[in-house]
Amino acid sequence: MSVVSAARSGLRSAAAALAATTGGSGERGPKRSRPARYSAAGLIARGASGRTWPRAWRELPLQRSYDVVIIGGGVHGLATAYYLATNHGITDVAVLDKSYLGSGGSGRNTAIIRSNYLTPEGIAFYDRSLQLYRTMAVDLNINVMFSQRGHLTLAHTDAALRTMRWRAEVNKLQGVDSRVIDPATIERLAPGLDVSSRARYPILGALYHPPGGIVRHDAVVWGYARGADRRGVELHQRTEVTDIVVEGGDGPDGKGPGGRVTGVRTNRGDIATPIVVNCTAGWATLVADMAGVELPISTRPLQAAVTEPVKVFLPTVVVSGSLHVYVSQTDRGELVFGASVDPYNNYSVRGSLEFTEELASHVLALMPGLSKMRLLRQWAGLCDMTPDYSPVMGFTPVGGFLCDVGWGTYGFKAGPVSGETMAECIATDQTPKLIAPFALSRFAAGRLVGEKGAAAVGH
Amino acid sequence: MLLVPCPHCGPRNATDLRYVGEAHPRPDPGTASIEEWRAYLYLERNPAGWLRETWYCRSGCRRYFTLERNTATNEFRQPALPGNKVGGRA
Numbered sequence: 399m400s401v402v403s404a405a406r407s408g409l410r411s412a413a414a415a416l417a418a419t420t421g422g423s424g425e426r427g428p429k430r431s432r433p434a435r436y437s438a439a440g441l442i443a444r445g446a447s448g449r450t451w452p453r454a455w456r457e458l459p460l461q462r463s464y465d466v467v468i469i470g471g472g473v474h475g476l477a478t479a480y481y482l483a484t485n486h487g488i489t490d491v492a493v494l495d496k497s498y499l500g501s502g503g504s505g506r507n508t509a510i511i512r513s514n515y516l517t518p519e520g521i522a523f524y525d526r527s528l529q530l531y532r533t534m535a536v537d538l539n540i541n542v543m544f545s546q547r548g549h550l551t552l553a554h555t556d557a558a559l560r561t562m563r564w565r566a567e568v569n570k571l572q573g574v575d576s577r578v579i580d581p582a583t584i585e586r587l588a589p590g591l592d593v594s595s596r597a598r599y600p601i602l603g604a605l606y607h608p609p610g611g612i613v614r615h616d617a618v619v620w621g622y623a624r625g626a627d628r629r630g631v632e633l634h635q636r637t638e639v640t641d642i643v644v645e646g647g648d649g650p651d652g653k654g655p656g657g658r659v660t661g662v663r664t665n666r667g668d669i670a671t672p673i674v675v676n677c678t679a680g681w682a683t684l685v686a687d688m689a690g691v692e693l694p695i696s697t698r699p700l701q702a703a704v705t706e707p708v709k710v711f712l713p714t715v716v717v718s719g720s721l722h723v724y725v726s727q728t729d730r731g732e733l734v735f736g737a738s739v740d741p742y743n744n745y746s747v748r749g750s751l752e753f754t755e756e757l758a759s760h761v762l763a764l765m766p767g768l769s770k771m772r773l774l775r776q777w778a779g780l781c782d783m784t785p786d787y788s789p790v791m792g793f794t795p796v797g798g799f800l801c802d803v804g805w806g807t808y809g810f811k812a813g814p815v816s817g818e819t820m821a822e823c824i825a826t827d828q829t830p831k832l833i834a835p836f837a838l839s840r841f842a843a844g845r846l847v848g849e850k851g852a853a854a855v856g857h
Numbered sequence: 858m859l860l861v862p863c864p865h866c867g868p869r870n871a872t873d874l875r876y877v878g879e880a881h882p883r884p885d886p887g888t889a890s891i892e893e894w895r896a897y898l899y900l901e902r903n904p905a906g907w908l909r910e911t912w913y914c915r916s917g918c919r920r921y922f923t924l925e926r927n928t929a930t931n932e933f934r935q936p937a938l939p940g941n942k943v944g945g946r947a
């Protein structure tokens with residue numbers, strides 16, 4: 399960081415401190431004397447005294463310039479900001495979101511975490527994320543309810559079983575716990591599944607991944623937001639980026655390959671910055687268009703649904719590729735169902751009756767005992783699908799414009815490792831090894847990282 | 858439910874059709890460079906608005922046709938000339 403910007407952020411924090419002690423007004427948040435740590439003792443004390451918790455992060459006026467501007471306040475944008483501040487001491491960072499934090503896929507996903515992918519590149523990457531999830535509750539001082547309850551991918555055909563064996567072997571080679579199990583073992587792990595040979599699609603076996611599980615997605619988002627805020631990052635909600643200013647590029651208005659980013663325009667005014675990071679998932683193309691960068695991405699809605707709560711009976715996550723459905727049970731007892739993306743490109747998040755009907759019939763084919771259960775809610779989120787089911791990460795042909803997109807239906811689990819590697823990418827101006835295979839340039843080079851076999855059913 | 862106006866069968870439920878994708882003009886395979894060909898294969902315009910796209914009328918007339926749909930509102934409009942052909946997406 400330059401001396402100028404260091405001095406600038408010093409001045410700014412002095413101004414912010416002054417504003418906080420004088421109470422502040424307008425946009426400024428309430429005074430925050432000492433950041434509250436979350437703890438059981440604190441919970442009891444506050445419960446007894448009726449004292450409320452302070453706000454988890456500040457609301458500040460928008461500055462005219464930052465060292466780094468991150469577009470998108472989902473888990474990817476927030477984790478990138480958190481690791482920039484924590485691992486690299488870069489704190490003059492703003493995260494801008496057109497809506498509220500976690501309003502995109504990060505607040506709509508089914509929260510499944512796993513690393514049993516198909517390619518060596520994918521496995522190494524997602525496994526690092528799983529490790530970060532293991533220590534997250536302590537690192538972020540928030541209960542993210544990470545539960546490594548095991549993950550089963552059912553095979554109903556010989557072809558599917560072959561893919562499971564392939565995945566298990568590649569996983570084992572990378573030190574990831576994955577194995578193929580038989581129907582009797584499946585029945586023990588997931589009671590309620592119809593493992594008989596009478597089923598419409600008999601279960602022949604499954605890929606069992608014990609470290610897989612679920613997490614509380616909102617807590618992960620809030621944890622990164624609070625951690626980033628505490629280290630000096632600014633979080634700006636209801637701040638929509640409407641254009642990216644690029645100079646010297648090949649395209650119209652100086653945008654496009656060969657250009658350099660100098661700032662962004664927002665509904666709250668212009669911001670000067672040398673680095674812009676696109677973390678907008680389903681909206682990724684619209685933001686990349688603003689810089690003149692073309693992406694191999696199609697936006698598709700993914701729907702999910704949840705039932706009324708019942709007594710906990712399903713201890714693992716169950717996925718069926720052939721039936722395009724997956725199920726897990728929350729600690730509260732609700733069954734959470736997901737499926738594959740809608741069959742055509744779309745930017746609207748309206749649910750459809752076809753989805754519910756198909757989902758219900760497939761769930762009942764797997765678990766006939768659920769026929770009396772009622773669905774409580776159904777919703778959708780936008781997914782940024784790539785041709786090879788792997789993300790697009792790192793530098794682009796426009797200088798200072800980085801992407802962390804292409805997260806499709808599987809990107810929540812990747813939040814921590816993406817934040818860590820994108821922060822390193824920005825701080826060192828070099829692409830970390832772990833994400834080099836996911837560069838945008840792989841499409842022109844014809845070096846795709848095919849993960850469809852491990853990621854076609856959304857989760 | 859999305860009703861797709863097939864130029865031959867009239868409005869049909871989207872589940873009766875297969876979505877082929879954006880209708881990109883296909884470069885000449887004989888003269889296109891590898892990069893041009895890959896850009897055609899992989900890059901998408903993906904607008905939030907009007908998109909020219911190809912559908913296959915799977916359980917109806919079994920023909921391919923091109924339509925324009927607004928991806929934000931799901932309205933269709935007919936760019937269709939009779940017998941219009943696919944962009945031939947792979």
Ligand SMILES: Cc1cc2nc3c(=O)[nH]c(=O)nc-3n(C[C@H](O)[C@H](O)[C@H](O)COP(=O)(O)OP(=O)(O)OC[C@H]3O[C@@H](n4cnc5c(N)ncnc54)[C@H](O)[C@@H]3O)c2cc1C
Nearest residue numbers: 470472473474496502503504507508510639779809810811
């Ligand atoms: C139903 C469903 C189930 C899923 N299940 C799983 C799962 O089980 N496991 C898993 O790993 N993944 C799952 N996913 C995928 C996962 O949710 C996403 O890949 C992930 O949340 C993407 O996070 P993100 O931070 O990149 O984007 P998002 O959380 O989508 O955040 C993007 C943000 O960008 C903001 N934005 C957009 N445009 C602008 C602009 N111009 N200016 C300012 N802000 C802007 C949006 O408001 C949004 O908040 C699921 C997704 C869905 C929809």
Ligand SMILES: [Zn+2]
Nearest residue numbers: 866914917918
């Ligand atoms: Zn037809």
